[in-house]
Structures are given as C-alpha cells and as structure tokens.
Amino acid sequence: MPISDVSGRKVWQLRSRNQQLAHWAMWLAGVAVFMWCWQRISEATTWVFVWDAPRIAADMGSRAWPPRWSYMSELWAPLWDTLNIATLGTLLAIFAAVPVAFLAARNTTPSALFVRPVALFVIVSSRSINSLIWALLLVSIIGPGVLSGLLAIALRSIGFCAKLLYEAIEEIDPKQVEAVTATGASRWQVMAYGIVPQILPAFAGITVFRWDINLRESTVLGLVGAGGIGLQLKSSLDVLAWPQVALILIIILLAVLLSEWVSARVRGAII
Amino acid sequence: MTDTALQARIGRKWRKPPFIKNAALRWGLFIAAAIYLVLSVGSLEVNWARVSEGLIRGWRFIVAFLSPDFTTRGGDIRDGLVESAIITVASTVVGILISIPIGLGAARNIAPLPMYLVCRGIIALSRALNEIIVAILMVAIFGFGPLAGFITLSFATIGFLSKLLAEDIEDMDRVQAEAIRSTGASWLQWINYGVQPQVLPRVIGLSMYRLDINFRESAVLGLVGAGGIGATLNTAFDRYEFDTAAAILLIIILTVMALEYASGIIRARVQ
Numbered sequence: 084m085p086i087s088d089v090s091g092r093k094v095w096q097l098r099s100r101n102q103q104l105a106h107w108a109m110w111l112a113g114v115a116v117f118m119w120c121w122q123r124i125s126e127a128t129t130w131v132f133v134w135d136a137p138r139i140a141a142d143m144g145s146r147a148w149p150p151r152w153s154y155m156s157e158l159w160a161p162l163w164d165t166l167n168i169a170t171l172g173t174l175l176a177i178f179a180a181v182p183v184a185f186l187a188a189r190n191t192t193p194s195a196l197f198v199r200p201v202a203l204f205v206i207v208s209s210r211s212i213n214s215l216i217w218a219l220l221l222v223s224i225i226g227p228g229v230l231s232g233l234l235a236i237a238l239r240s241i242g243f244c245a246k247l248l249y250e251a252i253e254e255i256d257p258k259q260v261e262a263v264t265a266t267g268a269s270r271w272q273v274m275a276y277g278i279v280p281q282i283l284p285a286f287a288g289i290t291v292f293r294w295d296i297n298l299r300e301s302t303v304l305g306l307v308g309a310g311g312i313g314l315q316l317k318s319s320l321d322v323l324a325w326p327q328v329a330l331i332l333i334i335i336l337l338a339v340l341l342s343e344w345v346s347a348r349v350r351g352a353i354i
Numbered sequence: 355m356t357d358t359a360l361q362a363r364i365g366r367k368w369r370k371p372p373f374i375k376n377a378a379l380r381w382g383l384f385i386a387a388a389i390y391l392v393l394s395v396g397s398l399e400v401n402w403a404r405v406s407e408g409l410i411r412g413w414r415f416i417v418a419f420l421s422p423d424f425t426t427r428g429g430d431i432r433d434g435l436v437e438s439a440i441i442t443v444a445s446t447v448v449g450i451l452i453s454i455p456i457g458l459g460a461a462r463n464i465a466p467l468p469m470y471l472v473c474r475g476i477i478a479l480s481r482a483l484n485e486i487i488v489a490i491l492m493v494a495i496f497g498f499g500p501l502a503g504f505i506t507l508s509f510a511t512i513g514f515l516s517k518l519l520a521e522d523i524e525d526m527d528r529v530q531a532e533a534i535r536s537t538g539a540s541w542l543q544w545i546n547y548g549v550q551p552q553v554l555p556r557v558i559g560l561s562m563y564r565l566d567i568n569f570r571e572s573a574v575l576g577l578v579g580a581g582g583i584g585a586t587l588n589t590a591f592d593r594y595e596f597d598t599a600a601a602i603l604l605i606i607i608l609t610v611m612a613l614e615y616a617s618g619i620i621r622a623r624v625q
Contacts, residue, residue: 113447120444124500127437127581132497140495167394211610212603213574215486216587220599223591224415225408230400276370283373303486307577320490332487339482 143325150333151326158315158334164229165311165338168304169297172236177290179241184248191252191278202245209242214300218309232309236297243296244289251285252278287353295346302335415596422604423597427586431602434583435609438572441503441582445572446565448504449511450557456512457519458545464523473516480513485571489580500581507568507575514567518560519553526552555624562617569613573606 085099098106132139185191187202218235225231255278263277305313312331319327374380424431459465459473485506492502526549534548576584583602590599 117444117447120440120447123437123440124444124504127499128501129497129499133501136495143494163397167397170390171394171398207611207614208607211570211607213570215574215577216584216603219577219588219591220415223594224412226401226404228401229398230405233398280370287373299484303484306486306490316487335484335487336482339484343482 147325147329149326150330151324152330154327154330155334158312158331161305161310161312161315162334162338164232165298165301165313168229168232168236168301168309168311169294169342172233172301173240173290173294173297175233175237176240176244176293179237180244180248183241183245184252185274187245188249188252190255190257191274202249206242206245206249209238209240210246211242212239214239214297215304215307218304219307222308227308227310229310232301232304232311235304235309236301239300240293240297244293247289248282248286251282251289255281284353288350291346291349291353295342298342299339302338411594411596415600418596418600419604421597422601423595424601427590427595427598430586430589431583431598431605434576434586434602435605437500438569438576438582438584441500441507441572441575442565442569445504445507446511446561446568449508449564449568450515450561452508453512453515453519457516457523460516460520461523463526463528464545464549473520477513477517477520480509481517483509485510486574486578489575489578493579498579498581503572503575503580503582506580507571510571511564511568514564515557515560519557522553522556523549558624559617559621562620566610566613566617570606570610 085096085102086093087096088094096103183202183205186193186198187206189195189199192199192202214235217238218232221231221235221238225234259281260273260277263273268276301311301313303313303316305311305315306317308314312335316328316331316335319325319331372380374383456473456476459469460477462470465473488509489502489506492505496502496505530552531544531548535544539547572582572584573587574584576582576586577588579585583606587599587602590596590602
C-alpha cells in the first residue's frame with residue numbers, strides 16, 4: 084500500500100506516485116480527445132440556428148398542437164402493416180436464427196474450426212447493420228413496400244436472436260444431455276429431448292423481447308420507404324403538416340408503451 | 355402415485371409435456387396465431403414483378419460485396435467515418451456525465467421519492483423515443499449537421515445508462531455503504547467511497563457497450579441529416595453504387611467487431 088512520509092508522519096494514499104501520474108495522463112488524454120471532438124462538431128455547426136433553437140422549438144410546438152385527430156382514420160392501415168412487419172419479421176428471424184445458433188454454440192457446432200467462425204460472422208454482420216440500413220438496401224433492391232421492411236427486420240434480428248440463443252445453448256446443463264445420450268438416443272433425439280427443453284424458456288423470452296424491439300424499429304422503417312406508419316410520418320414531415328406529425332408521434336409512443344407492456348407480461352409469465 | 359394410476363401409465367408411450375400446460379390456452383393461442391398469420395400474410399401486397407427484377411440487382415450487390423470499392427469515394431467515406439467517430443465519442447462522454455446524476459436520482463435506496471419520480475420519468479421518456487425520431491426533431495430544431503446527431507445520441511445514452519446504473523445501485527451491498535456512513539462521512543464522501551467502488555466496474559463495462567451501440571446508431575443518423583457515415587451510405591444506395599455501399603458496410607461491420615472485441619477485453623479486465 085502506498086504510504087508517503089510527510090514530515091515524519093505517515094499518510095495513506097490510494098495510489099503510488101507512478102500510478103497517480105498514469106491516471107492523470109489517461110484523464111488528460113481523454114479530455115483532450117473529447118475537446119477535439121467537440122471542436123470538430125462546433126465547427127460544423129451553424130451557431131445562429133442553435134441560439135434560435137428555443138424559438139423554433141416553441142414555434143413547432145404551437146403549430147403541432149392540437150394534433151389532427153381526424154387523420155387517425157388514415158392511420159389504421161399503416162399501423163396494421165407496422166404490426167405485421169414486426170411480427171412476421173420476428174418469425175422469419177427466429178426460423179433463421181435457430182440453425183445459426185446451433186452452429187455457433189461451442190457444444191453443438193459440428194466443427195469449431197470451420198463452421199463456428201462462419202456462423203459468428205453471420206451473427207456479427209447481421210447485428211452491426213441497423214435495420215434502417217437493411218431497409219435502405221432492400222428498398223433499393225426489391226423496391227419499396229412492406230416486404231422490404233419485413234425482410235429488413237428479419238435480417239437485423241437474426242444476429243440478435245442467434246447471439247442470445249447460442250449463449251443460452253452454451254450455458255445448458257451437460258448432465259441432462261449426457262443422460263439422454265446414455266439411453267442410446269440419436270443426435271437429433273439428444274437435441275430434441277436433452278437440449279431444446281433447457282433452452283425453450285430462454286428462446287420464448289428472446290422472441291418476445293426482440294418482437295418488442297422490432298415494433299419500435301418498424302415504426303421508423305417507412306422513412307426510407309419500407310412500409311408501415313413511418314411512411315405517413317415521412318409524408319407529413321415533407322409537407323410540414325405538424326399536427327399530423329404530432330398525432331403520429333403520439334400513436335407511435337402509445338404503440339411502443341403497449342408493446343413493452345405486452346412483452347413484460349409475457350416474459351413474466353414464461354420465466 | 356397410487357398403484358392403479360401407475361398401472362394405467364405403464365404400457366403407454368411417454369410423451370413430452372407441452373410447453374403451455376393449460377390445454378384450452380394452448381389451443382386458443384395456436385388458433386389465434388394461425389388466424390393472425392393468414393390475415394397478415396394475406397394483407398401483404400407484394401409486387402412480384404418488381405421483386406424478380408430486383409433479384410438481378412440483389413445479385414449485383416452480392417457480387418459488389420466480394421469486390422468492394424474503397425477508393426472511388428475514398429474521401430467521402432473517410433470524412434463520414436471521422437464524423438461518425440466524433441459524434442460517437444462526444445455523445446458517449448456527455449451521455450455518461452449526465453446519466454450519473456440521473457442514475458443516482460433514479461435509485462430508490464439513495465434518492466428521495468420526488469427526485470426518484472422525476473429521474474425515472476426522464477429515463478422512460480428517453481427510452482420510449484426512437485433515436486431516429488429524436489434525430490428528425492433535433493434536425494428540425496438545430497439544423498443539419500453533427501450537432502443534431504450528438505444531441506440525439508447523448509439523449510439516448512442517458513436513458514440506457516441511467517436505468518442500468520440505477521438498477522445496479524439498487525442491487526448494491528448496503529453493508530459497505532453503511533460502514534462508510536458510520537465514519538461520519540458527508541453525502542458526497544458516502545457516494546464516492548461507499549457506492550462508487552461497488553458500481554464502477556459495471557458502469558465502465560456498460561459505457562464501453564454503449565460506445566459500441568452509439569457507433570452503430572451514428573451510422574444511420576445521417577439518413578435524416580444528422581451527420582455521419584449514413585449520409586454517404588444513403589447517397590451510394592441512391593446512385594446504385596453498390597460497390598461503394600458494400601465498402602462502407604464492410605467498414606462498419608469491421609469497426610463494430612473491433613469495438614466489441616476491445617470492449618470485451620476491457621470489461622473482462624475491470625470486472
């Protein structure tokens with residue numbers, strides 16, 4: 084423990100001198116990096132607009148209020164599309180994620196040297212690209228519409244579901260698997276009776292959790308043309324119809340809160 | 355089990371117990387899901403001619419992925435990436451700084467009730483609003499550029515980090531904090547020596563994780579004009595320059611992989 088001698092008295096310190104210096108150097112570097120970043124942001128900003136921001140915000144607020152409630156009649160169909168994008172996208176993702184997860188888990192992969200890295204790469208690439216970018220890509224490939232949004236959600240969710248699922252598979256109790264193997268079960272029987280029952284609750288939890296996230300994400304996919312309520316949001320924003328924007332934002336907020344409630348209830352029931 | 359019940363079971367084939375025990379609920383959910391599936395798939399409007407036409411373009415994109423073009427738009431890609439990195443770092447730092455007091459305020463065991471409710475309200479608001487929607491509003495208020503992206507991500511970081519920090523503080527060991535308090539420490543000393551050492555490792559881990567998320571999110575903020583690599587990506591897609599788009603996507607995937615690897619090492623070291 085570092086103790087320094089100050090005129091004959093021993094004083095306890097948290098760090099030795101070198102540790103302290105290294106600590107300060109780290110902080111200095113961190114602050115310097117942050118200040119540089121801030122300067123770059125500041126250079127790219129038109130500060131006149133920023134000083135004007137409170138007035139603009141108040142102006143926008145006064146235009147947006149009250150929301151145009153009558154517009155609601157045109158929102159039911161997009162809402163239904165949004166729900167479908169989230170639900171069908173999650174379903175597709177789950178179907179694709181299960182085999183990927185079994186290939187990626189250390190204890191079930193057929194080859195840790197060749198198959199596992201490929202499965203992990205699939206997981207990482209799916210996860211690191213946001214669903215909005217997937218949607219952008221799909222809209223430019225197969226055209227705008229609900230199908231693009233649905234596939235975008237599915238592609239983004241495969242990585243997420245597969246990652247959580249393969250971690251669950253790696254954490255299973257090997258004794259049960261061994262017991263089933265000892266009865267002379269085939270490879271598929273071991274999977275069905277030894278592994279699947281152990282990960283089924285995690286699987287259901289992951290599905291519902293992802294569905295909740297997907298509903299949030301599918302509300303904005305329309306911004307790039309991939310269907311759902313985002314389309315209405317974009318067209319309202321483009322014509323500066325602020326009362327409609329306000330209504331759509333309220334609806335999205337309600338949908339998100341509802342989906343969070345549903346997912347919390349379902350997960351509570353499963354786990 | 356009585357003898358007759360046992361006798362009745364012997365000779366019957368064993369069947370796996372169902373996941374949902376209540377038969378009525380099981381079948382009800384099954385039928386409801388089937389009806390929903392039929393309805394939702396039926397309401398999908400897919401333009402198959404457009405899709406088959408798009409398959410050719412999809413193939414071009416896959417080919418482009420094998421030969422990405424980093425050089426033609428090299429300057430744009432570099433500028434976009436630097437801007438994304440700047441937004442990521444600055445918003446993570448500011449987000450952490452703001453979420454510490456809010457996280458303290460949202461922990462029921464150290465904050466009084468009014469403070470708790472206010473802080474939980476801020477967290478709920480930040481978590482309910484999608485980043486893209488916040489970014490649209492921020493661009494409308496503060497103008498185009500990285501400042502809007504920076505504010506958006508800082509706001510999103512607050513919801514994520516304060517919630518997890520607050521939960522961690524609520525789960526902490528009371529004994530240590532009480533020991534510090536019994537030495538006559540002031541409130542600040544109590545937080546610094548009694549609470550902080552218990553939650554710091556996890557906060558560092560979560561901050562690294564959030565840095566990773568913020569980078570991924572900053573890649574899409576450009577789509578709505580909030581700065582970063584997203585704008586470059588959007589332009590590349592709009593011009594069907596798939597080789598440039600593939601290069602950008604590969605860079606994003608590799609950066610996220612590297613960040614994830616680095617944050618894994620750092621988290622393993624501090625925990």
